[in-house]
Amino acid sequence: MRRQLVALGPEGSTDMRNRMLWTLGILLVAVACTRNEPPKEASPAPATTSNAPRADVRIAVVTHGQASDTFWSVVKNGVDRAAKDLGVTVTYNAPQTFDMVAMSRLIDAEVAKKPDGIVVSIPDPNALSRSIKAAVDAGIPVISINSGSDIYKQLGVLLHVGQTEYEAGFGGGEKMAASGVKNVLCANHEVGNASLDLRCKGFIDAVTKAGGTGKVLGVNAADPTDSQQKVLAALGDGVDGILTLGPLGSNAALAALKQNGKIGQIKLGTFDLTPDVLAGIRDGQLEFAIDQQQYLQGYLPIVLLTQYKLYGVLPAGGILPTGPGFVTKETAARVIDLSKQGIR
Amino acid sequence: MRKLLNRPEFGAVGGTAAIWLFFAFYAGGSGFLTWPGTASYLEIASELGILAAAVSLLMIAGEFDLSVGSTIAATGMTISLLCERLGWSLWAAIAAAGVLALGVGFLNGLVVVRTRLPSFIVTLGTLFILSGSTIGVTRLVTGRTQVGGLHEALHYGAAETLFASRIGGFSVSIFWWLALTALTAWVLLRTRFGNWIFGAGGAPDAARNLGVPVARVKIALFMTTALAAWFVATSQAIKFTGTDVLRGTGKELEAILAAVIGGTLLTGGYGSVIGAGFGALIFGMVQQGIVFSGIDSDWYKVFLGAMLITAVLVNSYVRGKVMEARR
Amino acid sequence: MRDAALDVPLLEAEGLAKSFGGITALEEVSLSVRAGEVMCVLGDNGAGKSTLIKTLSGVHLPDRGRLRIEGQEVRLTSPREARAHGIATVYQDLAMVPLLSIARNFFLGAEPTKGVWPFRRFDMRTADTIVRAELEKMGIRVRDTSEPVGTLSGGERQSVAIARAVYFGARVLILDEPTSALGVKQAGVVLRYILQARSRGCGVILVTHNPHHAWLIGDRFTLVNRGRSLGTFSKEQLSREELVRQMAGGQELEELSHELGEAVRVSSG
Numbered sequence: 001m002r003r004q005l006v007a008l009g010p011e012g013s014t015d016m017r018n019r020m021l022w023t024l025g026i027l028l029v030a031v032a033c034t035r036n037e038p039p040k041e042a043s044p045a046p047a048t049t050s051n052a053p054r055a056d057v058r059i060a061v062v063t064h065g066q067a068s069d070t071f072w073s074v075v076k077n078g079v080d081r082a083a084k085d086l087g088v089t090v091t092y093n094a095p096q097t098f099d100m101v102a103m104s105r106l107i108d109a110e111v112a113k114k115p116d117g118i119v120v121s122i123p124d125p126n127a128l129s130r131s132i133k134a135a136v137d138a139g140i141p142v143i144s145i146n147s148g149s150d151i152y153k154q155l156g157v158l159l160h161v162g163q164t165e166y167e168a169g170f171g172g173g174e175k176m177a178a179s180g181v182k183n184v185l186c187a188n189h190e191v192g193n194a195s196l197d198l199r200c201k202g203f204i205d206a207v208t209k210a211g212g213t214g215k216v217l218g219v220n221a222a223d224p225t226d227s228q229q230k231v232l233a234a235l236g237d238g239v240d241g242i243l244t245l246g247p248l249g250s251n252a253a254l255a256a257l258k259q260n261g262k263i264g265q266i267k268l269g270t271f272d273l274t275p276d277v278l279a280g281i282r283d284g285q286l287e288f289a290i291d292q293q294q295y296l297q298g299y300l301p302i303v304l305l306t307q308y309k310l311y312g313v314l315p316a317g318g319i320l321p322t323g324p325g326f327v328t329k330e331t332a333a334r335v336i337d338l339s340k341q342g343i344r
Numbered sequence: 345m346r347k348l349l350n351r352p353e354f355g356a357v358g359g360t361a362a363i364w365l366f367f368a369f370y371a372g373g374s375g376f377l378t379w380p381g382t383a384s385y386l387e388i389a390s391e392l393g394i395l396a397a398a399v400s401l402l403m404i405a406g407e408f409d410l411s412v413g414s415t416i417a418a419t420g421m422t423i424s425l426l427c428e429r430l431g432w433s434l435w436a437a438i439a440a441a442g443v444l445a446l447g448v449g450f451l452n453g454l455v456v457v458r459t460r461l462p463s464f465i466v467t468l469g470t471l472f473i474l475s476g477s478t479i480g481v482t483r484l485v486t487g488r489t490q491v492g493g494l495h496e497a498l499h500y501g502a503a504e505t506l507f508a509s510r511i512g513g514f515s516v517s518i519f520w521w522l523a524l525t526a527l528t529a530w531v532l533l534r535t536r537f538g539n540w541i542f543g544a545g546g547a548p549d550a551a552r553n554l555g556v557p558v559a560r561v562k563i564a565l566f567m568t569t570a571l572a573a574w575f576v577a578t579s580q581a582i583k584f585t586g587t588d589v590l591r592g593t594g595k596e597l598e599a600i601l602a603a604v605i606g607g608t609l610l611t612g613g614y615g616s617v618i619g620a621g622f623g624a625l626i627f628g629m630v631q632q633g634i635v636f637s638g639i640d641s642d643w644y645k646v647f648l649g650a651m652l653i654t655a656v657l658v659n660s661y662v663r664g665k666v667m668e669a670r671r
Numbered sequence: 672m673r674d675a676a677l678d679v680p681l682l683e684a685e686g687l688a689k690s691f692g693g694i695t696a697l698e699e700v701s702l703s704v705r706a707g708e709v710m711c712v713l714g715d716n717g718a719g720k721s722t723l724i725k726t727l728s729g730v731h732l733p734d735r736g737r738l739r740i741e742g743q744e745v746r747l748t749s750p751r752e753a754r755a756h757g758i759a760t761v762y763q764d765l766a767m768v769p770l771l772s773i774a775r776n777f778f779l780g781a782e783p784t785k786g787v788w789p790f791r792r793f794d795m796r797t798a799d800t801i802v803r804a805e806l807e808k809m810g811i812r813v814r815d816t817s818e819p820v821g822t823l824s825g826g827e828r829q830s831v832a833i834a835r836a837v838y839f840g841a842r843v844l845i846l847d848e849p850t851s852a853l854g855v856k857q858a859g860v861v862l863r864y865i866l867q868a869r870s871r872g873c874g875v876i877l878v879t880h881n882p883h884h885a886w887l888i889g890d891r892f893t894l895v896n897r898g899r900s901l902g903t904f905s906k907e908q909l910s911r912e913e914l915v916r917q918m919a920g921g922q923e924l925e926e927l928s929h930e931l932g933e934a935v936r937v938s939s940g
Contacts, residue, residue: 536782
């Protein structure tokens with residue numbers, strides 16, 4: 001063995017060391033080139049003293065939705081736009097998949113960086129409460145978005161920006177009742193999901209309040225054929241209005257209505273926007289879609305935290321409802337445009 | 345000195361140093377070098393490291409366990425459901441989950457050994473079965489996908505001290521990780537059983553003919569990986585006072601990656617538990633370091649992939665030198 | 672000159688037959704080996720040599736025929752059982768893990784330990800001492816037994832495998848083509864080693880298709896062709912040329928030679 005080692009010699013080991021160093025060096029250079037722009041660039045507005053502190057404002061956004069997801073990419077667009085408009089620095093982080101453990105660690109990391117404010121979503125209060133409380137205890141103002149509207153206050157979060165499910169469903173019910181609907185179905189594709197249950201409850205309460213009746217129909221999210229047939233079967237009872245809670249439900253309901261030819265006669269409303277839904281509204285197949293307006297969930301918290309950092313002002317707490325925003329035939333065309341730009 | 349180069353961990357140690365230097369340079373000011381920053385990536389490393397130690401043993405014996413991630417979800421959810429729904433004491437629930445883990449590991453091992461199917465396939469099947477069962481049972485029983493409230497369980501305080509407390513700001517998981525890695529490495533390198541692991545992976549037929557109980561070794565190792573998953577699930581359930589059905593998703597691949605970065609061959613017969621520990625450390629540093637340095641998190645995967653390839657290249661280069669036969 | 676007491680063969684096979692499905696690998700093979708003797712089994716490829724080895728070492732059970740160890744009839748149902756009876760087989764792949772150290776390979780499955788459970792440790796120091804000593808006896812000096820076995824030359828690796836078999840008490844060594852992948856010098860190392868084993872009282876069954884090597888160290892020769900043994904000859908009974916001729920195909924080769932000769936004449940005429 002030593003004979004061989006002598007042959008390997010200093011040249012051999014240096015050779016390998018060099019190769020390693022080169023590889024590492026190239027790696028370092030490659031990654032360095034992908035760094036975000038440093039915050040201290042020229043600000044867009046005239047360089048008065050009031051702008052200088054703005055550039056120092058750093059806000060961290062940690063959500064459970066990846067920027068590659070169509071819903072969350074709109075949120076991120078809101079975040080980025082606000083950062084640009086205000087001239088502050090914002091980072092957006094999310095775990096690679098729905099992973100509460102990773103998300104809480106991301107929050108911890110951001111807290112260690114001592115930002116001027118943190119924006120979080122709270123899909124799992126149990127898992128995230130420790131990290132959020134730690135952020136609050138560290139004196140960092142926290143605003144929550146999208147999920148956690150029922151628990152944010154207990155964690156010390158200052159504000160919640162999002163859509164409250166019950167009110168959204170209620171708003172949908174009011175709208176339907178206003179157009180004369182008396183007997184409604186609420187097609188829930190995930191019975192047991194507390195948020196969705198609340199939507200249906202609000203919806204039916206509103207219709208009942210206006211003198212009508214309604215009931216919940218559970219459909220199978222994973223089986224569109226099953227859902228379609230279930231809706232069809234339930235339509236026989238003189239139903240004249242349906243609310244679905246997402247694209248999965250709305251696709252099934254549309255198919256059912258097409259099948260029995262009642263499209264346009266039975267009023268259909270849904271939650272959340274997709275290109276199909278928007279086209280359906282434009283073509284008169286759907287009455288309305290309830291838009292969470294998640295762009296605002298990205299935009300507004302940045303504005304609020306910046307003002308808080310600069311001047312100490314903040315709305316006195318509570319929930320800023322970004323929804324329900326209704327998209328109807330009149331506004332469908334414009335929304336389709338904006339959807340292409342990633343704003344709705 | 346040459347001996348150092350020949351060790352399977354060499355690539356991983358070098359890589360760790362390089363990554364640390366990189367982030368110290370780029371993100372030192374923004375928290376990477378602070379104590380809390382260090383504690384955060386060490387904690388991530390510790391949980392992955394416990395998995396990687398067990399997984400590397402199994403890989404050295406020539407098998408894969410893709411069900412580790414879903415075992416985390418299943419055992420964690422078992423603990424949460426037993427406590428929240430049935431009011432069990434935490435220790436009892438943890439023990440029950442441990443029995444589940446042993447059962448899963450035993451079945452994995454038995455099927456692999458009896459059917460001679462590739463363990464990749466068998467454990468992939470287990471992954472689906474476990475993952476689906478976890479989701480199905482949880483929704484059936486609770487109608488939700490997250491089960492919390494563990495802090496109200498009996499004996500939570502004691503369990504919290506054991507699994508979720510912090511010493512000087514550093515999670516106690518880190519100490520568990522170091523202890524378990526040391527134990528595993530000792531078993532591999534200093535016991536008879538460890539030699540059997542090498543033999544079972546490097547030349548299974550020959551080993552069998554020489555009297556090594558290859559089947560028993562493999563079954564034992566599958567049970568070990570399942571137990572590692574159970575340990576991590578317990579830690580996380582206690583830390584986060586609950587479980588969700590998707591917990592642990594993807595951890596099996598990360599553990600394999602950490603083991604490979606640490607010098608373990610995919611073909612078996614060669615590897616290092618200490619190396620897997622460094623592999624897990626690299627993971628932790630990269631995951632948090634990217635956040636600290638402000639690099640867009642989309643590049644996390646690129647970074648990881650590049651590092652993996654580099655590590656494997658270095659490892660095989662070193663191994664090639666080691667294997668050069670005399671004339 | 673052989674002592675009468677030593678004449679009970681260590682291993683004796685009588686009338687072995689083995690088929691796989693419709694293919695007959697062994698039809699009627701008999702051989703025996705005594706202590707301190709090298710029995711060469713020679714045959715062309717496809718003659719059934721590997722099946723023979725596997726039958727003798729317990730991998731296969733013969734369909735017909737008997738095996739006797741020191742006169743006692745045995746049924747070998749597994750390689751481990753064969754090993755327990757003192758039959759050690761060194762296959763061509765050597766049963767070594769290349770990336771593992773010499774000491775670990777040597778003691779695989781029979782590791783020396785010290786201490787009590789749960790602290791029972793692999794006794795590396797003892798292992799190192801023994802391996803060094805055994806290899807020394809066979810003429811190989813190793814600097815470091817923790818070097819991977821893959822760094823040894825082919826011949827040295829063979830020798831380590833044989834040393835392992837001898838150390839663990841093999842009475843009968845069965846070697847499958849030990850020199851076929853080796854150059855002359857390396858083959859010399861192995862052959863010398865085999866002679867050492869013989870002088871220690873082992874019975875060696877050497878399976879090879881190289882008649883020259885066989886002639887160098889064999890005491891008796893069994894020729895096998897198409898699953899049948901064509902007879903056992905001692906060195907006195909067989910000349911080297913005859914051995915080579917038989918090995919190379921004997922009768923068939925002569926006919927082939929005539930045929931080819933004809934073909935050459937016809938084409939050039």
